[in-house]
Amino acid sequence: MNLANHSHQHFQSVARPVIALGVDYPDGEVIPPHHHEHDQLLYGLTGVVMATTPQGAWMMPPQRGMWIPAGIVHEVRTLGDVKMRSLYLDPAISQGMPTTCQVVGISNFMRNLLEEASALPPEYDEDGRGGALMNLIRFELERLPPIPLSLPLPTHKRLAKQCHSFLREPGANITIDHWCDELAMSRRTFTRLFRRETGLSFVAWRQQACIMAALPRLAQGEAVTTIALDLGYDNPAAFSAMFKRMLGSTPSLYRP
Known part of the structure; x- marks a missing residue:
């Protein structure tokens, strides 16, 4: 599945500040260079993900995350079968996050939040449980510790x-x-x-x-x-x- 098309399909018509998706990729998948209008947080349950930009490479081991700011052109490769959870955020609500790619630690609490978020429909109720869950994720983003895997x-x-x-x-x-x-x-x-x-x-x-x-x-x-x-x-x-x-x-x- 092409991540660029997948994200475009889900976000261009959905008016939500945060969207979560669950996507599985086979070993050796290569997603050609692309960029998003949204900030992105990747989290891999299994497998290894490598993102490359003209400035360098970042490697996300299993059970870790990767922050990819909006507008950064990047290629993604999977090493092993990857079960991925992805957050896409309106850049207006993620100010203060890194302006370059960054591998980050994912706490058990954040893992559970991402699992719950990825099960929500794209057009979740912003005034209900879905909105509260996404709002909590926004606060937890700032607590993710950087990992020197760039x-x-x-x-x-x-x-x-x-x-x-x-x-x-x-x-x-x-x-x-x-x-x-x-x-x-x-x-x-x-x-x-x-x-x-x-x-x-x-x-x-x-x-x-x-x-x-x-x-x-x-x-x-x-x-x-x-x-x-x-x-x-x-x-x-x-x-x-x-x-x-x-x-x-x-x-x-x-x-x-």
Whole structure:
């Protein structure tokens, strides 16, 4: 199902500030670049969702959410079968939310709210239970904690090529000096350029790239040891320590 058409069909004629939908997608679904007039919150019960924009990539593991502001052109890919809940909000009522894409934590309370909301008809009674439920969701949106599962991509042509090459074969043991040699840059020039283009240090970007490479494999049930060694970590403990430091939980919690 094409998400862009699906949203257009439901929202152009529905005068409600918040609409919730439940949609299932198969593994490998690709929704071509599109944008919405509404702000969007995605929540995946199962599977992994990756959204990409010209500025970077965001990966939503199972039981997490993703905020996509109105007007941002994005492509969506599913990794594994995805059971999705989507909120669409009039931007006038979601002021104060991030102006860029953001992966967020979803509390048990918010999960229950999203389940209830997705069961409502699009034209729910704004003065009844439906309206009260949607109003509560609006308050809870501001409490969603950000999760560092984004990977900004540079616009600098040579650096962008190097980053995309790394994403095809990520490795925790790749060093700044290696990239400096590849790009024929001094370490000082490289570090300044990398931070200016991505907003991150090279080490932080490399760690986030490795996490984003690991998440789909974890969601498919692969062993932590196998993933850690494939990514170039000396042992699973080193990988798990980095993972927990970045995301606040161990890799095993992301396995089915």
